[in-house]
Amino acid sequence: MLIKKDEKSKNKILKISGLYITLIGILILLILASLCVGSAGYSISEIIDVLFFGKEGFAKIVIFNLRLPRIVLAILIGASLSVAGALLQAVMRNPLADPGTIGVSAGAGTAATTILLIFPNMMNSLPIFAFGGALLTCALIYFMAWKQGIDPVRIILSGVAINSVLGAYNGLLQMLHSDNLSSILAFLNGSLSGRNWGHVKLALIYAIIGLTIAFACTKSANVLQLGDEMAKSLGFKVSRHRIILSAVSAFLAAATVTVAGMIGFVGLVVPHIARMIVGSDHKVLLPTSCLIGSIVLLAADTLGRTIIPGMEIPVGIVMAVTGGPFFLYLLRRSGKKCF
């Protein structure tokens, strides 16, 4: 009996490894492709010269100071947002949970906008305020939705309502401070345009912290899916773990908003895709979501800056335009399979 068990698990490990390798492969291909395309149309040979032979010149500047930081940032943000979404979905037990739809990103954005407009001297602490905003929003959602436990429907309703309120508040702020507008707008429409290595450093620190904690909490995420009462009966401290997971999710979402503005749909769509491939065990779901998230966001950003020559479509808009319909398609297809 024991031998049979090992075989099955070996198979499983092989399958999963195969999946990871495939996904990493796709990511690498995408990175190379992304390095090669852009509005400054360099040929492949020119790019090879720069990458492998270190040829100096404009091409090198473009590739190492414009495209590469952007690519790395897209990977980090894609991973962060997908994991944030997956965790929120586990914690709130609702497949529609995503930092974007449920107001957590908006909370971070609102806090950041308020600082930018009203207390510009505190700009250096922007990430902390964004995190605070995201956490507060989470707390508010739970507070509004709690009624002897977490009801998945109430949570999503509460989140959507809060999202609207925050959106209105942002609009109000914009109206009152129309002179400072352009920087705010750049902020609120998620975009990777002109991001440099400084942004990457910041995102990297946040991603490492956030993702590490997230991966350490896979068990919590799994148990929470069994329902509050069942989890409690297993001796699980439900509230504590719920707070930790929500905080991690808020942290990752806030980091993204600080560096790139508000990008939605990644946290919503990617975990579902991952779930369709590997199932709901977060031990596998989280890494898979990371990889798929990076791929999706990198593809979206690359598409956004190349599809219309001479113009750049912010990645937030590309995600909204493609993510929405794709999500609808997923909904139709999955039927009973997911959740």
Place this chain on the structure above:
Amino acid sequence: MKTRKVLGILALALGVSVMSLFGGCGSKPAVDENNSAVSQNVDENSTENESGTEDSNSSENTENSDENNEVEKAEEKITIAYPENMQERGFEEAVVLEKMPVKVVSMSNLPVITLDELGVNMVAIPESSVANWSEDLDAKTTKLKVAMNSNFDIEKVIALEPDLVIMNYSNKDDYGKIVEEANVPVYYVDAGHTVSYDSIKKVTQELINAFGKDTEKGKEIMAKFDATEKRLAKCKETYAGKTVMVMLSSPPSHYVQTKNATLGSMLDMIGFTNVVDNPRAPMLPMDMEKAIEYVPDYVFVVGASKTSEEFETIMAKAFAENEEYWNSVDAIKDGNIIYLPVQYIASSGIDDLDKINDLIDLIEAKYGEK
């Protein structure tokens, strides 16, 4: 249950008081949609938008609030005619006033300084960061928040009981109609997008004809135009062949201007050749990959800061964040870059003449008569 109810009521009360707080601050103008995908609008406190899309034009017959009077040369009546470019837009009949207006409201920057110098009494002018209203003017007028505004409250204007209102022609069908129905004469000006030097000169001429014909002041103003044009002609010789990149920056966003934008057109008149040419849009988001290949001789950057020094500090910080990139633009690396404050973002009527002259002074100081 009870606690939830109480909390709910508290939240509602809080929401209501917050709303009334904002409402009580007076009509706050909403922001114009900034979502044109082709070229993004820039924040500026003037009614002129730097957008590529033309404001809607009433090409039908204009309804003049006055009757079809023939132009009388009687002392009392004031006739404000429309310059050529406005006539082409369908504004053919001049605006005739029974007597000299004493309560003029201007919803556009364009005529304000001219009118002030001609001694016309204004009661309300736009709030603007691109214009330098004199202290007197500032003190005696109400400021209107017309900048970037699609929800401007026209009631305020009517409440001032003006005898002449000047506004952008694109507002003819909404605000113009309302004011005309209140029996207040309206004079439309060519504003709301990048205003050309020519257009400013022509409308100034018409205003002088109406309010200051044959006066010293009127002659003075036109002389200023002449002097500026002479100076520009000289500059054209000096700077012919030199290329410029004109940027509008509000980090982290950067835009490039063509010769159709305010600053871009000033530099064009001075004789510089713009590295970016796009007939459709006066301004485009800066494509950083392409920009690296422009290799301009000089770079001019304008932003929302009050002074050049302030702006230079902001830009230095922005450049430092991606040093390698920005230093690959020789003009930036070598310091052949001039920083300009917020006034240069948009036009403010004859004030522009001062701006142009100051700009030439700056350029000559930095680059000499090379």
Place this chain on the structure above:
Amino acid sequence: MVLNGEAVKIGYGDYIAVENIDVSVKSGEITSIIGPNGSGKSTVLKALTRLLPYKKGYISLDGDDIKKIDSTKFARKIAVLPQKHDAPPDFKVKDLVGYGRMPYQKWYKSSGDEDEKVIEWAMKTTGVYDLKDKSINGCSGGEGQRVWIATVLAQEPEILFLDEPTTYLDISYQIDTMKLVKKLNRESGIGIVMVLHDICQALEISDRIIVIKDGKLYDEGKPEEVITSKMMKEVYDIDCDIIKLENREKPVIVYKEIV
């Protein structure tokens, strides 16, 4: 081991379901809690198992206030299968049962050998070992219920609480479950406390029955003593006869004929 409640008041928010109750359950025996809808029986179960904090009174486990016991330690002694339980449909049976070992594992560790043995035992005892690699949504209603019982069994509790374990099952699965309960108690000595709707089932397998009406303890004791026509009339407003049959150890309830 005794789980004892004295003068306990339990409610949800401002709503008080149980005003004042004394109740006590022991390991080693099968106890059924019965009562009409809304009488508070599930509430009592939730209070005893810490799913719902009690408002007044004192509930103790072997003398210690349950509010003060560490939740992990509590879960090693008391296991409960609540009415509402959910698992993502793609969870495998073996994985789900594995979660029953949580009270014994540190948060970052997964199953060790000891755990694997217990999981195997739990699955075999409940008869779901052959389904171990099947996913939850592939299991039938009865199989699923047994999988969940295996999960809480893997906690190796001294008392196992089941909140209406048979309510949604068809008769064959109901009887299956009851047989399983009896087997568990007999073979492993686990105390079992169930909230049941079916009084006949309660009557048949319980060592003790607790009757709750209107949030108060109506009666408790041996089944034959507690289940009487008088009780049925007063608690359920039902007319019936309790009949002793020759080949049966316990009596049967015969409800008045519906004409």
